Amino acid sequence: MSAQWSSLLLSLLLILAGAANTLAFAPYTLWWLPLISLVVLSLCLQHSQSPKQAALFGFSYGLGWFGVGISWVHVSIDQFGGLPLIGSLALMALLVAYLALFPALAAWLSRKLQPALPFPILFTISWALAEWLRSVLLTGFPWLSLGYSQVDSPLRHWAPLIGEIGITLLLVFAAASFSNLMRKTSSQLSRFSLESIAILLIALSPLLAPLKGWQQSEQQLSVLLVQGNIKQDLRWAPEQEWPTMLKYLDLTRPHLTTHQLVIWPEAAVPMLEPLAQDFLENLDKSALYSDTAIVTGIIDYRQQTGEAWNNLVVLGKQQAEANSGHYFYGHANRFSKHHLLPIGEFVPFENLLRQLAPIFDLPMSSFSRGSYVQPNLQANGYHLLPAICFEIAFPAQIRANMTADTQVLLTVSNDAWFGDSIGPHQHLQIAQMRALEFGRPVIRATNNGITATIDATGQIRQRAAQFTEAVLSDQLPLTSGTTPYSQLGNMPLFCLSIFLILIALWRSWAIRA
DSSP, X not given: OOHHXXXXXXXXXXXXXXXXXXXXXXXXXXXXXXXXXXXXXXXXXXXXXXXXXXXXXXXHHHHHHHHHHTTTHHHHHHHXXXXXXXXXXXXXXXXXXXXXXXXXXXHHHHXXXXXXXXXXXXXXXXXXXXXXXXXHGXXXXXXXXXXXXXXXXXXXXXXXXXXXXXXXXXXXXXXXXXXXXTOTXXXXXXXXXXXXXXXXXXXXXXXXXXXXXXXXXXEEEEEEEEEOOXXXXXXXXXXXXHHHHHHHHHHHGGGGGGOSEEEOOTTOXXXXXXXXXXXXXXXXXXXXXXXOEEEEEEEEEETTTTEEEEEEEEEEOSSTTOOSOOOOTTOSSEEEOOSOOBTTTBOTTHHHHTTTOGGGGOTTOOOOOXXXXXXXXXXXXXXXXXXXXXXXXXXHHHHHHXXXXXXXXXXEEOGGGGOSSSHHHHHHHHHHHXXXXXXXXXXXXXXXXXXXXXXXXXXXXXXXXXXXXXXXXXXXXXXXXXXXXXXXXXXXXXXXXXXXXXXXXXXXXXXXX
């Protein structure tokens, strides 16, 4: 068989291997699959003839990984983007090809630097660099990072220590080490030493639980989450503003006096905040009289400046001992979304792109950014660290906003954009990883599912069915203490990776000299 045909067949195999990763994530949760697919990729890279061919192999793996794994994005583009099918498919192909560049970079760099360091080390540090770039370039898209697939695996015990990215790198190192056994040019000692280290790191996982850094407190939070199930094509229709607000109120009212905290999802109040003052002031009084607090999503728009923010605001009691409602327009007990979603919440090159297609001119697609660091919300005496929708996928932002008083992570979303797809399930899994990393329970309220409460071990406690009007009640156990990851974040791993890359570059230069 010619080298060209061999390369093509290996590329097709890698597309299938990358596509198989989708089954590792929610709702399928075959958590062992990434280890196998990464072994396949590692074997192909170690037998690649050049860095260029290695990059092709990495790109092929990425095409399968993201082409199937984020297929749910096409639902929003096709149903709400106003593009013909050929246009929506082209846009998806462009997104998938862009994301596939990052595993291609990791593959190219690990092959380029050979034999400066053992391949498993090179591949791991190259993957770390590529995943860091994927999380920051063009505002970042760290979705489907392989560590998220491990929330129900033994490796989850590493999360409070090294976070999701650390688990990802552990998977990569283990897979590359196992594949290294089949490389005849490696020394016997090197091959078995690296494999032994990988096996040891995996085997140690269940023994790490005592090192998590947090413990259960005696406190419990009585929380009610409300899921209105408003269809996406009705959310911003002016005639639906009052029916939507009254639906949320009707679902909440029977349970208002029996819960310390009530959560409504992202933009649950579809009326602009300056125009919704009568409704909000009455809701503020109702929450006060019921001895509770309500957190709701709402859009704030300033006509004078033309600026808009995707916000969460607190109504009712700010402190448990409060004897008056504290809401007024512009009050400080609010959170403004910082990490905006391209196209959906802001449009790059706005003046040009808005003229091209309806997808670049969606309702509420021109928001201003909130600050990167904002005070926690205070509701009925509890301190809540908020993240709106996509922000829960950025642990560095969560860590930057974590304080000694933070008791609960709160994330709200509207996943109606993605229909009956795997996207909302993956979104919930990301929230589970944040609970594991930071040792805090997570409250997740959504418009149409998946609404859920998650304890500090990452386990789902209560869950509302998708595509239904629902109220979800829970007595959520609270925790105290601090995980090592919440103290150090990703910095140690990234610094170590950069240090090793510099060593590899120096050794590679020395070898070639």
